[in-house]
Amino acid sequence: MAASATQAVRDLDAAVETQAQAVRKLKENGASKDEITAAVDELKKRKADLAAHKSEKAEEDKGSQKITPWDVQGAVVDGVQQGVDYNKLIDTFGCSPLPQSLIERFEQLTGRKAHMMLRRGMFYAHREFDKILDLYEKKKPFYLYTGRGPSSDALHMGHMVPFIFCQYLQEVFDVPIVIQMTDDEKFLFKDQSLVDSKRFMRENVKDIISVGFNPDKTFIFSNMEYIQYLYPNILEVNKKININQLNNTFGFDDTTIVGKVAFPPVQMVPCFSNTFPHIFGTKKDIPCLIPAAIDQDPYFRLTRNIAGGLKYKKCCTIYSKFFPALQGAGSKMSASVDTSAIFTCDTPKQIAKKVKKYAFSGGRETLEEHREKGGDCEVDVAYQYLTFFLDDDVELRTIHDRYSSGEMLTSEVKDKLIEVLVEFTQKLQARRATVTDAEIDLFCSVRPISYERK
């Protein structure tokens, strides 16, 4: 039901836009008054139709989940906060579920086992990921694009997910990656100064570098510092979209500050290869693959819609679910709430304490009941985190079965998670300690990067 209303609004919105353009064209070309009147009447009819469907949809949407790049809220059913409905999200956004066949094709082509985040369904949706595999097969060039909004000194595990996956893809595909640091966005959307944005940016870059990106094929840029390169394509994009389209895509309205409305094009233009002349020269036709959390889809849906008009390639995407907060799927991980997440800078002691104290347990009330009924892996945060970070499928399966049967206790699953997270963070911290200002500057320097595939 909601699905059809969503699609209807989307279609009607496009129909209104098409007709509005037709009216403009008629006026520009000095059409007769009758022609213009007829076209305007049709426009009015379409607008009324759109308004009716919008209010119908708004009625349906009451209490349903609301996901934008800045706000993730599950549905509320009978006053109870639900987790995110990921299948519904695919439908709302209009992207596709990632089929097993594509993962198998990925493994065949690359000769590499799919990353645990891929084979376990964390990355679960996409737009034309198959086209990227076609390019890979034909040894044609493409690049990866992802980003990070620097809003705190330290990254948490949720922030690391796209970077871990991107680093893996870069290694497997052997292609360049561009990483956008949206220091401007965080200033505009949060109560954060430009000075803080800049500091957070450099601190976050240290974490990102530590994930193991190839320095020869990785370009990290801050919007504040790279804006002169982004600006020509921002202008091109801004000439192709109107305020109405942004309002519909991102939920803005007339009371929204101009900064928020002007931001989306900044995140859209790295999808076009000529935004990076030092890498791709004047080439406009090198496609990109964007691994990101699914809430970022509105940017790329809109980018794909206008790419043709600019004679650019459509970006391809692969989307992940959200990494849950320690308190469970219904709550939100926040960089400003220390107890909601494990941070890359946490000590082993802090990790142990947070996991033991805050990680939502799928275990039973009493030991007796647990031994009898077993734990619930679906809601157990420790188990869920292990699915992101424990690569050994056999071991994970064993934990699943033993925990579900009640043989394994919550405390034992948590101990395993602590071990895995400590290993991950200790390794990252060791690498991070070696990252110098010069190394940051190198990754961020505007320099030639080879993109041809052999």
Added chain:
Amino acid sequence: MAASATQAVRDLDAAVETQAQAVRKLKENGASKDEITAAVDELKKRKADLAAHKSEKAEEDKGSQKITPWDVQGAVVDGVQQGVDYNKLIDTFGCSPLPQSLIERFEQLTGRKAHMMLRRGMFYAHREFDKILDLYEKKKPFYLYTGRGPSSDALHMGHMVPFIFCQYLQEVFDVPIVIQMTDDEKFLFKDQSLVDSKRFMRENVKDIISVGFNPDKTFIFSNMEYIQYLYPNILEVNKKININQLNNTFGFDDTTIVGKVAFPPVQMVPCFSNTFPHIFGTKKDIPCLIPAAIDQDPYFRLTRNIAGGLKYKKCCTIYSKFFPALQGAGSKMSASVDTSAIFTCDTPKQIAKKVKKYAFSGGRETLEEHREKGGDCEVDVAYQYLTFFLDDDVELRTIHDRYSSGEMLTSEVKDKLIEVLVEFTQKLQARRATVTDAEIDLFCSVRPISYERK
């Protein structure tokens, strides 16, 4: 009547904005439901009031003049196109007429005769020009700011007006001037490529330099090239204004392309001295004076409105009337209609031909009638042009009297104009021929410029 409606809409709009902010604050601070409901009710009341006044004003505005930075249209009375009503414009925009007393004070303080464009009322309106004279008197620093949208290879006489006046002010005040070339604007508002924008920009800079700006105190910048310096203040401005404010100020709506809506802040930020760190370092408190045509006021009215919230100084302005087209005050000079204007690159022969053939005459139908009734200086384009370019007050007065009395013929006034324009353009062309790429690069280079006054 229109005046009061205009002011009422402006006031009500501010009242709605204030109340909307109050509602936001209440929500943020977790106020009680009753408090929020009361505030929202008040907001609704104000919005209804605004809507009523807006429709009243729209009724009044039918057929009245419409002046925006992109569109200059005089009123239509009984189907006849009128010239611009400059006094009404002062009222619509809410700036002040420039009183004779201020011109006299300018002459006293500087010890210089006021420029003909000042003493003859071409520059006729302002916002706090008196504050700039106060600063001058106290030897406190300030700077000049003006701009140009490069939409053609050649500038016409109308384009030259602000530059001639600015060059004079720079010489008299001995202060820095920043000149913004809005290559981005012309791409967004016209069917003009970025490549053309860039070429026009450099060609236009040659003309501007040729006016005689002091290379030690003049910084010319293209938005495309200087955007990284503009961007921090664009973000600051964009966080302070919402879409509604831009719609009201510039007449945008939801069907306006994002590029147009995102442009005004780009023209606003050179009003703030820290936009030019190579000149003013981190100083935020050096005020600027903007000499410009009056249609640019919406930008600076809005800039002044938000300056306080950013802890910046309000910009001061001095506004000129429009330079008339050859065909007269009711028509529009256009860089793309060769016969509408005299261009800086015109040959003496072209100038003579255009003036003789196209300049609207205030003379009479027959020689006999002319000798009897005399010419009308108010509508005679040749005479009007002379008021801009013939510095000799006595000679101009003589022409005025002799033409008005019928003693002097249209052809004789035109001959005088041709002589003056040929002299002006020949001098400019001679200087322009010497402008090298290196000289353009120097004027456009990001370099320290002294602004302290001794």
